[in-house]
Amino acid sequence: MAVFAVSGSVVFLASQFHKRLLSDYMDKFEFEIRSRENVVMKKKVRFAADVVEPSGNNKEYRRRHSFKAKSDKQSKMVATI
Structure with missing residues (x-):
């Protein structure tokens, strides 16, 4: 039993x-079946034709843009005070 x-x-x-x-x-x-039906193709990024990649002189590029960023931050700080 x-x-x-x-x-x-x-x-x-x-x-x-x-x-x-x-x-x-x-x-x-x-x-899996439902997710395949709802798949949306990802869009690829396309840059404009006039966009130029920086040459080998990245230090010059960084110097220009870091100066611009610092001046923008300082002007915002002065405006808030």
Whole structure:
């Protein structure tokens, strides 16, 4: 009699585990199908033709722009005071 109880409980647990495993798999599968339908292509960045990449003289570029950024910050600080 104990053998029937143990084997019955093993069968019950196996079926419950199988149901849970199958439902999780189906949820993931449906998610994959839905996500493929809603895929939007990413736009590529295109720069204007007149945009020039900086030459090898990056120090000069940084010097100009850091000076401009510092002057902008100082003018904002003076305006708030």
